Amino acid sequence: METDPSQRRNGFVGTLYGEFTDTLNDRLRYSVSLKESSLTIQRISSSPGRTKVVFNLSDCVGCRAYRGPDSADVGAYFTAYFYPFKRRWMSAGVARQRVEQCFRVALVQDPLVNLQEAERWAHAIRDAAGQQAPRRDGVTYMEVRRPRRVMILVNPHSGRGQALQLFTAHIEGMLTEAAVPYSLIITEHQNHARELVRKADLSQWDALVIMSGDGLLFEVINGLMEREDWQEAIQTPLGILPGGSGNALAASVHHYSQSPPAWNEELLLSCGFMLCKGLVGSLDLVSIHLSSQQRLFSFLSLAWGFVADVDIESEKYRHVGAIRFLMGTLVRLYSLKVYQGKLAYLAVKETPKPQKGTITASHPPSTPQHPSLCSSLPCQLIPTSPNQNHHRNHSTTNSNPITSVITTKGTETQGDAKTKTLVDSLLPGLDQPVPESWTVVKEEDFVLVLAIYQSHLAEDLWTAPGAMADDGFIHLFYVTAGISRPALLRLFLAMEKGSHLACGCPHLVYKKVKALRLEPISPQGVISVDGEMVEYGPVQAQIHPGLARLIYG
Template identity: 45%
Template sequence: MWGIGTSSPPGDSYGVLPWPCRALVLLNPQSGTGRALEDFQAVVQPMLAEADIATTVFITERPHHAHEKVRDEDLSQWDTLVVMAGDGLLYEVVNGLMERPDWEETMKKPLCILPGGSGNALAASINHYAGNDHVAKKKLLTNCTFILCKGLHTQMDLVSLSTASGKRLFSFLGFGWGFISDVDIDSEKYRWLGNARFTLGTLQCLAKLRVYQGPPGALPTDSLLVPPCQPVPAHWTVVPEEEFVSVYAIYQSHLGTNLLMAPAAQLHDGCIHLFYLKAGISRVALLKIFLAMARGTHLDLNCPHLRYVPVRAFRLEPRAATGIMTVDGEVLVWLSAGSRGPTGSSHIPFPRQPGASWSPATGPCPGACLGGHYSGCLV
């Protein structure tokens, strides 16, 4: 797999939503514990009404419903799109927008994420970037809604992924393979527990700890990119052939509401924060890492099996099609993939302004890669 990132323009620039504001709210009532609609009506709607933000609510009824809605709908009647669900629904929305013939213009429209799912990684990251104290559940929802009411938006990194079949996907959170993805997907059946599902999933995956083969190659942040179809160049850092427990490339600070995985990450730092866990780590040591991640202090443990590298690109070449791969918490079908990623632009609520528009790169090339490029926005 390939992952490629480019630096966004330096400094923070801010855009402002029009006033009064018209918002299309895409809401999944089944997200998380199934309280998204109730929480929207009790917490979000009164705050938006006070802020003079008029809402049109679209309730999803099936998988890909939001994807189809934003892909096919005339969106000119709304000033912003608001997603009230988990990260998976925003993933649908971003990819639906990118399939539109007018995607370049539409991706300038601000997007907002309000936490209504289990993990709520992007919402937790935005709350963190805003300088707020760590909170969860309704307090996090209130904070994110207040950010939307302020009406400011800013740049956010976005990654492009392409498969050998020609399909292109777009990611705002991260790509994972191994233990972390196993926990995320295997715990889906406990989603009614909310964020606690990840604790239970972690314990279950620890009991049946798996290892994988597929050394990642990484491009340092100060190096030049090469076409993703070419072999790994000599100036790349290549991890020796060995077994791994998990590989995760994250572009935001939080992996979940209570998991501060990349404390140094920023919304538009143009950096892929690559973590990998080598095989041989004990279950106790692995559990300590995830407990410390709640405070963002896991790197302070100096665990010899945990590696962290900030990179502009990475290549992952699994030796076998085993384990679960995820993009923004959604399962990625095992397909060889590759492309040179586009530079992106998207918007979501937080105090900050839109970045440069993108032009997608040419089609995919053979090989096992996952491609991406950075530049986007967050309201």
């Protein structure tokens, strides 16, 4: 072992070197070298030009040591699991793909000694990989921590009804490789997730992960905000695994990782990889007030007009997956509507510099080391009734008003320790006029109004190219009446590449705001929050930066 002071400070000490055989052919030998940021594998051969492969440890999710299935085999084994970017088959671009590297350790005839050596390597690789988490340019994370106890909520009816199968096929194995214990809960009805997290003992969990569309995360966030211990509850890291048809947050999380575009199973693999790495950052939430005085918390969007119509009306096509939005768009374009209403907003005067957090690379004292031997991870499966349907929430009659919310840096609260509520200091009452500092839009005829706080509105809709999960902005778009059908279609086609703002469309307006108010005048219409239909009427919203935490890298 070679030691280096800088490596010792980072938690990994020196360079580890060994020679091992192939798991299937003892005649094939490899030299393996572990350094601070890489694992180098080179075949030992008498011929020149030996093949060498270098793996970046930032792509490694785990490593395990184990005995072989043959009790007469004195050797031991260790296997490292990588998800590097590799060129896609039959198409351009790259995507994360699984690579497994396995070696046989047979230094002596003592099985225990060989197993101990395999465990030493597995532990060293895991430790070094934990120090080499992926990074986004110019961004540091508040915390680097691999979740060790994860509650995973799966809606089996989301999207095309394949969420559970996708979890079994792609994510279950990844979590085993990363030694992340989890409990799998199958949601059985509308608001099941909301009710569950409202009552759950969250001290038992290090993260709550959603395997569904965006609607289930909406339930979870509002369930957390309804708890008496909301201050601690909303700090529970949230993860997203795309299992629906929209998957807007999953696409946004993937985008924030500065990875090449991905869809379908490739997007799922990317989000699963980030879950295994366990990088935690801030997530902005938006407080939304409805005319009934109910308050909701939103992580994605508030929409009225064309976007909300397409989202809700395309429900009938959800069995076809993400293409439902294209079908809904074409149908709504054919019968394009114009809505009358009043819009006002508090614009952002200056764009603040992004605040950088600090990195805590070591595990807390309470976090146990992951086992190096192969073992069955604790997994609870709570089955769903096959006869139950899981519908989206198209009304708010079953929702409880929020009476307690989180206190974070820069967030105002009022009340005593047990009844503190979040103060929306920028918002007057809905029955009061907006302050003079707000901008009132002169136009009253709109095709759509969309307030979004993530980069993507769907897997293939890069709606707010400059948005980040924690930028502190509501990205407000609206399209005024007079736009032609072909021009509106061009905007949405350009949105696939995030180039719609460069189209020069005079009917499209984009603003960064902190708060907004929308007052529909047209007697009928649809307003949606995070893709869920809410009551139609006046609505206003204010952003609260960093209110929640999100697993992304």
